[in-house]
Amino acid sequence: xxxxxxxxxxxxxxxxxxxxxxxxxxxxxxxxxxxxxxxxxxxxxxxxxxxxxxxxxxxxxxxxxxxxxxxxxxxxxxxxxxxxxxxxxxxxxxxxxxxxxxxxxxxxxxxxxxxxx
Numbered sequence: 001x002x003x004x005x006x007x008x009x010x011x012x013x014x015x016x017x018x019x020x021x022x023x024x025x026x027x028x029x030x031x032x033x034x035x036x037x038x039x040x041x042x043x044x045x046x047x048x049x050x051x052x053x054x055x056x057x058x059x060x061x062x063x064x065x066x067x068x069x070x071x072x073x074x075x076x077x078x079x080x081x082x083x084x085x086x087x088x089x090x091x092x093x094x095x096x097x098x099x100x101x102x103x104x105x106x107x108x109x110x111x112x113x114x115x116x117x
Contacts, residue, residue, distance in 0.1 A: 047083055067091075068098045072105075 050066075063084075070080045081091040092099065 050083065051085075064095065064098060067095050068102075071098060071102055 051063075067080060067084070070083075071077065077091060078088050081088045084091065086094065
């Protein structure tokens with residue numbers, strides 16, 4: 001194989017690669033905003049479905065149980081409030097009893113831990 005033939009193939013290959021990359025579309029700002037909006041719509045749809053199921057299965061009592069479950073699972077109160085459509089302050093006021101229950105449970109856990117050490 002002659003060197004000039006290899007060099008010609010290489011040059012041809014590199015030129016074809018450049019032409020291929022030039023024709024490739026880049027993602028525009030509009031496409032990025034659209035993708036972010038679609039992601040947010042999906043997230044809100046899931047949140048709405050969760051809240052719909054909560055209210056269908058017992059209304060406020062079930063919603064209160066869901067708040068307790070989320071907090072017990074370690075979900076950040078700010079995220080719980082967001083999912084409920086409340087501010088954190090409103091969450092604390094409306095669900096104060098849930099937080100009192102959590103406080104008592106935490107106190108029991110801490111007491112048991114300190115007794116065993």
